[in-house]
Amino acid sequence: MLNALPSPAEPLRIGTRGSPLALAQAYETRDRLAQAYDLPHEAFVIEVIKMTGDMVQDKALREIGGKGLFTREIEEALLDGSIDIAVHSMKDMPVEQPAGLTLDCFLPREDVRDAFVSRHNWSLNDIPAGKVLGTSSLRRRAQILARRPDLVVVEFRGNVQTRLRKLDEGVADATFLAMAGLNRLGRADVPQKPLSPAEMLPAVAQGAIGVERRTDDRIVAGLLAAIHHGPTGTRLAAERAFLAGLDGSCHTPIAGLAEIQGDELTLRGEILRPDGSEVLADQMRCAVTDAAVIGAEMARKMRALAGEGFFTLG
Numbered sequence: 001m002l003n004a005l006p007s008p009a010e011p012l013r014i015g016t017r018g019s020p021l022a023l024a025q026a027y028e029t030r031d032r033l034a035q036a037y038d039l040p041h042e043a044f045v046i047e048v049i050k051m052t053g054d055m056v057q058d059k060a061l062r063e064i065g066g067k068g069l070f071t072r073e074i075e076e077a078l079l080d081g082s083i084d085i086a087v088h089s090m091k092d093m094p095v096e097q098p099a100g101l102t103l104d105c106f107l108p109r110e111d112v113r114d115a116f117v118s119r120h121n122w123s124l125n126d127i128p129a130g131k132v133l134g135t136s137s138l139r140r141r142a143q144i145l146a147r148r149p150d151l152v153v154v155e156f157r158g159n160v161q162t163r164l165r166k167l168d169e170g171v172a173d174a175t176f177l178a179m180a181g182l183n184r185l186g187r188a189d190v191p192q193k194p195l196s197p198a199e200m201l202p203a204v205a206q207g208a209i210g211v212e213r214r215t216d217d218r219i220v221a222g223l224l225a226a227i228h229h230g231p232t233g234t235r236l237a238a239e240r241a242f243l244a245g246l247d248g249s250c251h252t253p254i255a256g257l258a259e260i261q262g263d264e265l266t267l268r269g270e271i272l273r274p275d276g277s278e279v280l281a282d283q284m285r286c287a288v289t290d291a292a293v294i295g296a297e298m299a300r301k302m303r304a305l306a307g308e309g310f311f312t313l314g
């Protein structure tokens with residue numbers, strides 16, 4: 001544990017997964033901390049933590065543990081003191097953290113939208129019937145089937161680079177990628193058609209980076225306060241309360257996005273049948289101070305509207 005500001009002699013250890021996107025997020029966190037405290041890069045070390053989710057490539061994620069799978073090893077490293085902070089894509093984070101860990105530092109959010117990426121730079125509207133769309137996301141699968149039931153959806157695992165390669169190889173004709181991932185990886189070269197939230201509501205917390213720490217680590221808590229972005233935290237509070245209230249099982253496709261206008265927050269939420277045959281959508285407004293309350297409220301409304309069958313049937 002650090003006893004003071006990090007330094008080259010006693011650097012802050014930043015834990016991350018090893019994918020190019022995860023590394024980009026860790027570097028962004030390091031750079032923001034270095035700038036906030038006027039520290040050299042040598043005052044930080046990036047520790048890459050191998051994860052079960054990265055090693056098992058031949059199964060659908062939900063078969064081997066779903067949400068939480070990418071975070072378990074990294075959180076163990078945090079708890080056993082081998083790293084000081086852990087950098088995460090908030091989209092992949094469970095709504096609750098293990099005892100002893102706190103997640104209350106969020107960097108300014110990137111573009112929240114999904115992009116449609118296809119071989120001939122088709123759009124979602126003009127891609128011909130029968131073409132194959134690759135995705136491993138239940139939400140994207142359900143959303144695309146709701147809108148284009150004439151497309152074929154196949155399982156498509158792997159990091160952003162792998163999925164782009166599979167497109168080139170013709171394993172699929174199209175896929176969805178988060179704009180945030182493309183931007184953080186500097187992949188403006190990829191032909192991409194961003195979809196507005198009205199066209200395709202993104203995943204809860206899409207585009208947001210969170211920094212986790214040990215709850216009792218006062219030094220690190222103080223350090224992180226300087227890079228925390230309040231509005232992102234408020235938006236995530238609404239979206240994650242919505243997810244938590246739905247008991248976000250990884251089998252129910254869920255989308256949610258909160259946006260802030262002045263003192264007001266607007267939350268949009270959506271749940272879908274996995275085959276896209278039914279979509280329930282809602283929108284609510286509240287004061288920014290009630291972000292978490294409105295998320296829970298929307299989840300309650302939607303559960304009542306959907307009935308239990310919605311969550312158990314395919």
Ligand SMILES: NCc1[nH]cc(CCC(=O)O)c1CC(=O)O
Nearest residue numbers: 089091177178180181206207208
């Ligand atoms: N599930 C993988 C994942 N987790 C976060 C991102 C993108 C970055 C973000 O949303 O913050 C991605 C890739 C993708 O969905 O294209």
